[in-house]
Amino acid sequence: MAGLLATGAERPAVHLVTDQFYRAIRTGFVPPFLPEAQRQNEVVVDAIAGVTATYARGGYDVVVDGIVGPWFLDPFRALAGELVVLRPALGATLERARGRADGELKDVGPITGMHAAFARLGDLEAHVVDSGHLDAEQTAAEVRRVLAAGAHRLISVR
Template sequence: MSNVLLLTGPPGSGKTTVARLVATDAPRPTVHVTTDEFYRAIRTGFIAPYLPGAQRQNEVVVDVIVATVSVYARGGYDVVVDGIIGPWFLAPFRAAARDWSMSYVVLRPDLATTLERARSRAAGELKDVAAITGLHGAFADLGELEPHAIDTSAFDPAATAAEVRKIVASGDYLLGA
């Protein structure tokens, strides 16, 4: 059975860097899916996913991501998905997770650390303070999924990746279908 890791959190939390480390050092054949690429594929009519009016676009993109993850998982690959996958977008993943296990890990450094990390992101990446603050707030209270959040404020990427590997191996962050 394939394993899928949904690695999420606000912009600047380290998702892509950590996902790359986790996928690269995996003990089984593993794919790293960066959700940003699916949004970047929209060449005409793109709406920044955090803006009003983006809901339908976001639903379509999530469906495409779920389909991609499903094909890799059915092919025997483990998959590390990095992106802003809040609880509001878990239903399609849960519906598809019949033949694979799925862990959900939220990287949640404090807001000051998140903003500092976002400032040092590459050109073209989201650096808008208001948008990042709003998305950070969206992950502030995960309800029943609160135990899936880890404070990575004091962790560098290698330490965060090690913590994520440990968490996933424990099985404590599994989501049911």
């Protein structure tokens, strides 16, 4: 869906896949859902936010494609004009995970835990789109619609 969103954008856009930042770690990689991955995850999120900022300064809209835990949103809040959180129901999330390629996260425990973390977004709850009943094309169209409406603009937290 993120690829469709970036490819069909009206302005110059970048599709930034967060998994590539994790795959770049060749030695010492820790699966990001484990507690001992905290420092690694902080570094990776900092790198993703830095690349996002560089593209944005260059005039590109950036579609960040990946799971960014709510506890890691602050660097993106400082950069983003708008934010959309896609949060399908747990059943749809688990079904989609089962369809992932080999080597991708399919473990029910971490997926369920991450889904639960996204259930409590506080002031960002208004930025949630339930994409569980939508396919990729429909989800991209819905994200474009809510962004065009301006309902997902972030108010600076600084």
